[in-house]
Amino acid sequence: MLHFTKMHGLGNDFMVIDLITQQAKITPKLVKQWGNRHTGIGFDQLLIVEPPSRPDVDFCYRIFNADGSEVEQCGNGARCFAKFVRQKRLTHKKNIIVETKSGIIELAIQPDDQVKVNMGRPRFVPKEIPFISEQQQNYYQLLVEEQTIELSSVSMGNPHAVIQVTNLKTAPVQTLGPKIETHPHFPNRVNVGFIQVIDRYNAKLRVWERGAGETQACGTGACAAAAIAIQNGWMDSPVNIQLPGGKLIIEWDNIDNPIFMTGNAVSVYEGKIKL
Ligand SMILES: N[C@H](CCC[C@H](N)C(=O)O)C(=O)O
Numbered sequence: 001m002l003h004f005t006k007m008h009g010l011g012n013d014f015m016v017i018d019l020i021t022q023q024a025k026i027t028p029k030l031v032k033q034w035g036n037r038h039t040g041i042g043f044d045q046l047l048i049v050e051p052p053s054r055p056d057v058d059f060c061y062r063i064f065n066a067d068g069s070e071v072e073q074c075g076n077g078a079r080c081f082a083k084f085v086r087q088k089r090l091t092h093k094k095n096i097i098v099e100t101k102s103g104i105i106e107l108a109i110q111p112d113d114q115v116k117v118n119m120g121r122p123r124f125v126p127k128e129i130p131f132i133s134e135q136q137q138n139y140y141q142l143l144v145e146e147q148t149i150e151l152s153s154v155s156m157g158n159p160h161a162v163i164q165v166t167n168l169k170t171a172p173v174q175t176l177g178p179k180i181e182t183h184p185h186f187p188n189r190v191n192v193g194f195i196q197v198i199d200r201y202n203a204k205l206r207v208w209e210r211g212a213g214e215t216q217a218c219g220t221g222a223c224a225a226a227a228i229a230i231q232n233g234w235m236d237s238p239v240n241i242q243l244p245g246g247k248l249i250i251e252w253d254n255i256d257n258p259i260f261m262t263g264n265a266v267s268v269y270e271g272k273i274k275l
């Protein structure tokens with residue numbers, strides 16, 4: 001039997017597995033099977049805790065979307081990761097250094113029990129996203145089935161496209177989201193954020209996630225939207241991002257600095273499943 005914990009960050013939900021004290025071979029097929037909300041456990045992403053591969057980090061952190069794809073980064077998952085490794089007594093540290101497919105992130109448990117994550121620096125260079133474009137621009141015009149969509153794009157380790165809308169309630173998240181997710185100009189597919197700027201410090205956001213569909217919240221999506229909003233002059237740091245599942249605070253006070261994301265993380269139940 002494999003033990004796991006069901007967790008969420010603002011309704012973005014996860015199956016979290018400790019592969020330090022347990023052994024299992026997690027395949028994309030198993031991830032899809034467990035991710036099914038009717039016949040499996042059901043989650044947006046599966047998070048794996050592994051031993052560090054280098055002396056200067058505490059853990060290795062792997063992320064799989066519900067469609068079985070392994071990805072580079074997950075912001076809401078990072079906050080749950082921090083809570084999980086402490087609850088499981090895998091560390092007593094309050095500042096935890098974690099290695100992901102896209103590099104090192106730092107997780108800090110705050111006095112109010114929220115988690116503040118150093119998400120690293122946003123990357124706007126098209127080939128680092130990756131996004132196929134002649135040159136780096138603040139705004140790109142993308143032809144999507146005879147429609148020209150204006151969007152911005154950035155990597156938080158994983159790829160993001162961000163579209164500014166005037167009314168989030170009527171934004172075409174469910175129709176346009178999947179078309180942009182699989183657009184050929186995003187060779188690794190892409191997460192698609194729809195942002196409604198309220199004022200210089202507040203915005204609302206919905207995200208169609210690569211490999212998971214629209215989620216209640218997306219941590220890297222909030223960082224991506226805030227980075228683009230600041231870069232494009234729409235907003236100033238610190239940015240309050242209100243997602244359907246709750247609020248994240250994103251700080252990016254200088255373009256040479258990393259982005260910090262602060263929010264909560266909740267354990268829902270413990271479970272075990274036959275391997
Ligand atoms: N769907 C994302 C991974 C999960 C990101 C999201 N859940 C977050 O909190 O950052 C991707 O394919 O890059």
